[in-house]
Ligand code: 5AD
């Protein structure tokens with residue numbers, strides 16, 4: 396993995412809080428150096444990330460701080476500092492964390508100098524913190540989503556303390572710019588454009604754990620994109636829980652107040668960037684202006700992830716999604732007409748309270764009509780504190796399972812038939828790396844997000860190349876350099 400440090404030079408740091416954190420990095424560095432001397436070896440650190448791309452981006456920031464402090468990156472949790480960046484969107488993510496923490500305790504027993512930290516969305520829930528305090532008392536540091544920017548300070552405190560440190564904020568209006576970031580890939584990067592969510596879909600915990608929507612200033616976003624481009628990044632993904640409500644939190648008259656479509660166009664104008672992605676738009680906020688911008692900017696990836704969640708009007712109303720089956724279908728049709736090469740992917744939840752077999756038929760009908768290029772299907776997971784958790788008509792597990800299987804079958808059909816359409820075409824791909832299973836092959840990603848594997852030289856990693864799509868294997872292609 397190749398890693399670059401971004402925004403870490405003191406002279407470029409404007410934000411007072413970032414400066415304070417850089418001072419803590421210096422302090423923690425001394426502590427790490429002293430411990431290294433004592434143990435006669437380098438210290439190692441490992442980040443374990445659950446959940447979405449926002450968390451992946453946050454982990455890049457955590458790793459940057461750990462490296463600046465002097466830790467070497469370890470790929471296993473048998474390390475001197477392990478940090479779990481948690482997700483709580485569904486219950487299985489919670490369960491996975493506790494499994495991993497269980498394993499981690501044995502490493503900690505063997506290494507008295509080991510520190511274990513847990514952060515992220517799940518830590519914004521009191522019950523999760525209580526469980527760690529009670530059953531995983533070896534954990535040294537717990538913090539949440541709102542104060543991740545002060546990780547350097549928390550790390551420094553943790554290095555000098557033997558007690559469990561817990562620092563969780565209920566909310567924040569802060570956006571701290573200019574924290575160090577270590578990118579996983581030298582050629583592509585996520586860029587946060589907003590934090591939090593105001594939508595309150597009734598099943599979703601995100602607005603409670605990530606807080607209200609806060610958009611970053613467009614100047615800061617463009618500045619970050621420019622720096623990334625100068626640094627060799629060719630593809631960016633603009634990240635937010637609801638990217639197309641970007642800027643709605645700016646006051647009228649604020650010169651920063653621009654729409655997501657305008658922001659996207661400005662990002663496309665950044666010299667050196669060749670491809671721009673975004674994740675995730677909400678169907679209710681998908682404007683014609685946004686479609687216009689995508690249509691006239693070939694740099695914008697031909698991939699729109701447009702979460703459907705459900706295709707039945709009553710379920711959509713109870714989910715508080717604020718669109719109907721018909722309006723979603725109209726939007727998808729418009730997108731397909733205006734952007735014939737686009738891949739539309741989606742998220743669907745099965746088993747939301749009150750969901751009947753007929754309601755699932757409506758969802759399946761939308762899947763067929765839109766012909767999704769891919770869909771992530773989730774079983775509804777009851778999240779404490781959300782409105783849907785107290786809805787009475789929770790669906791029995793067997794019914795959910797049956798509906799889930801029916802839906803999955805259709806999703807796979809449409810995805811396969813959409814992928815097959817590309818056969819024989821030549822597509823420009825960004826070469827992302829060597830194939831996981833066969834190192835004579837490279838893996839590239841097309842504009843529409845489909846992967847293609849083809850023989851090629853490792854030197855092409857990070858480059859855009861044209862590849863002929865020879866053979867469709869369900870969801871991916873085997874190809875040859877054109
Ligand atoms: N249960 C199941 N799936 C959920 N998602 C969000 N909350 C829940 C939940 N409580 C899914 C949605 C969302 C994706 C990121 O996770 O489909 O789009």
Ligand code: SF4
Pocket residue numbers: 592593594595596599600601602636637677
């Ligand atoms: Fe959750 Fe809905 Fe916000 Fe997405 S838009 S993060 S599903 S509340």
